[in-house]
Amino acid sequence: MRQSDLFTKTRKEAPKDEVSKNAILLTRAGFINKEMAGVYSYLPLGLKVLKKIENIIREEMNALGGKELVLTSLQRKDVWEKVGRWDDKNVDVWFKTKLKDNVELGLGFTHDEQIVNLLTEYVSSYKDLPLYLYQIQTKFRNELRVKSGIMRGREFVMKDLYSFTRTEEEQDEFYEKAKKSYMKVFSRCGIGDITFCTFASGGTFSKYSHEFQTLSLAGEDIIYVDEKKNLAINKDVFDEEGLVTAGLKRDDLVERKSIEVGNIFKQGTKYTDPFNLYYQDENGKKQSILMGGYGIGVTRLMGTVVEVLSDDKGIIWPEEISPFQVHLVSLGNDENVIKLADEIYKTFQKEGIEVLYDDRNVRAGEKFADSDLIGISTRLVIGDKALESKKLEVKDRSSGQTTETDLKSFIKKFKK
RNA sequence: CGGGGCGUAGUAUAGUGGUAGUAUACAUGCUUUGGGAGCAUGAGGUUCGAGUUCGAUUCUCGGCGCCCCGACCA
Numbered sequence: 341m342r343q344s345d346l347f348t349k350t351r352k353e354a355p356k357d358e359v360s361k362n363a364i365l366l367t368r369a370g371f372i373n374k375e376m377a378g379v380y381s382y383l384p385l386g387l388k389v390l391k392k393i394e395n396i397i398r399e400e401m402n403a404l405g406g407k408e409l410v411l412t413s414l415q416r417k418d419v420w421e422k423v424g425r426w427d428d429k430n431v432d433v434w435f436k437t438k439l440k441d442n443v444e445l446g447l448g449f450t451h452d453e454q455i456v457n458l459l460t461e462y463v464s465s466y467k468d469l470p471l472y473l474y475q476i477q478t479k480f481r482n483e484l485r486v487k488s489g490i491m492r493g494r495e496f497v498m499k500d501l502y503s504f505t506r507t508e509e510e511q512d513e514f515y516e517k518a519k520k521s522y523m524k525v526f527s528r529c530g531i532g533d534i535t536f537c538t539f540a541s542g543g544t545f546s547k548y549s550h551e552f553q554t555l556s557l558a559g560e561d562i563i564y565v566d567e568k569k570n571l572a573i574n575k576d577v578f579d580e581e582g583l584v585t586a587g588l589k590r591d592d593l594v595e596r597k598s599i600e601v602g603n604i605f606k607q608g609t610k611y612t613d614p615f616n617l618y619y620q621d622e623n624g625k626k627q628s629i630l631m632g633g634y635g636i637g638v639t640r641l642m643g644t645v646v647e648v649l650s651d652d653k654g655i656i657w658p659e660e661i662s663p664f665q666v667h668l669v670s671l672g673n674d675e676n677v678i679k680l681a682d683e684i685y686k687t688f689q690k691e692g693i694e695v696l697y698d699d700r701n702v703r704a705g706e707k708f709a710d711s712d713l714i715g716i717s718t719r720l721v722i723g724d725k726a727l728e729s730k731k732l733e734v735k736d737r738s739s740g741q742t743t744e745t746d747l748k749s750f751i752k753k754f755k756k
Numbered sequence: 757c758g759g760g761g762c763g764u765a766g767u768a769u770a771g772u773g774g775u776a777g778u779a780u781a782c783a784u785g786c787u788u789u790g791g792g793a794g795c796a797u798g799a800g801g802u803u804c805g806a807g808u809u810c811g812a813u814u815c816u817c818g819g820c821g822c823c824c825c826g827a828c829c830a
Binding site: 350352354607633672673701705707723 | 766791
């Protein structure tokens with residue numbers, strides 16, 4: 341895409357109503373736009389990144405055996421009343437609304453009840469299980485106070501997978517596989533080395549769960565990290581019992597601040613039993629179904645990447661989720677330079693390399709500043725130098741290193 | 757939900773009880789072109805309502821909105 345056609349523009353000034361690094365940088369670079377407190381639109385650049393993250397998650401969830409679906413945001417009151425979560429006393433993040441005839445509805449903040457309710461129509465035999473269903477969808481939570489840009493809003497994108505299994509062994513096996521998938525997702529998003537599978541409290545469903553915590557001073561969680569084992573334990577369960585269960589030793593741990601980017605937990609029959617979701621085994625005997633929930637805050641993950649990967653000039657996208665693979669930047673308005681850049685642009689399009697082509701007639705300084713801010717992982721500069729040397733000047737956004745190469749090997753490296 | 761703060765142009769900011777200023781962004785022209793260039797010209801603004809006043813962007817009250825701290829956060 342030509343940058344002259346890009347819908348958004350960069351800004352020099354930080355918006356006055358943002359404090360968090362992710363919101364400031366994403367807004368300045370034209371990825372998002374705040375509509376109201378805790379509610380952000382995703383502009384073309386932001387959407388590109390969001391979709392890339394979603395696709396990584398989709399690939400990993402599919403590899404786990406997950407089947408994708410999309411449940412509704414509008415949800416029935418009676419479904420939520422089954423386990424008492426409609427009442428504002430029990431759940432205080434509801435957005436509730438009404439139909440014209442005064443029938444009450446809620447905007448989904450999660451979909452546990454709804455998916456179980458759905459499955460009562462489809463699951464009845466041991467042959468139907470195990471079953472792993474997931475969706476990537478917008479959730480609504482009426483937070484009392486929003487903060488941290490896109491990391492804690494009232495409307496956000498979440499991936500939620502639900503597992504339905506017959507036995508504890510089946511459940512545990514999947515749970516362990518899911519842990520690995522999750523780490524893969526975070527690695528592919530460029531934050532694998534600072535994200536830890538973290539032993540955490542289980543809340544109302546089971547005693548313990550696992551969170552995926554990314555080290556960052558912008559985080560709100562405190563965890564204790566065992567860097568050798570690559571594991572951590574949340575402060576909430578940082579006691580003797582927790583340590584023993586997690587298999588961690590107090591002396592091996594260091595305290596860190598972190599952002600929760602994912603959470604997996606076993607839910608037992610908390611939802612399946614009340615909804616009468618059972619299956620019949622080989623002997624025709626009625627059996628309970630074990631459920632598990634596996635969440636990733638997709639937009640929060642995007643915000644986390646920005647928090648963690650940036651410098652004073654802008655964002656530093658990891659290759660896999662960079663809005664474009666290459667930022668092609670032409671310098672000056674020398675005819676031959678423009679001709680060369682145009683040719684390279686066309687070649688990339690033909691070869692299927694995703695490219696943002698800064699074809700604007702503005703000075704080099706402005707182009708470089710914008711390029712740094714937007715943060716595309718690889719920059720290709722075409723100016724007089726390239727014309728003379730017949731070499732391509734490639735700058736890596738992350739390391740800042742510039743290398744020379746020729747078009748052929750560049751294409752070979754980036755062609756998908 | 758408790759406490760505190762703030763609403764002036766697209767953005768960021770001055771200032772004032774009596775015609776609202778700067779930067780940036782935008783438009784036009786000329787110059788310039790490897791790290792946010794220069795000159796000229798132009799267009800663009802006081803969150804809403806009520807009150808006080810001859811007169812309110814400014815003072816008072818209320819609404820709405822936004823931000824921060826805390827609480828909360830399957």
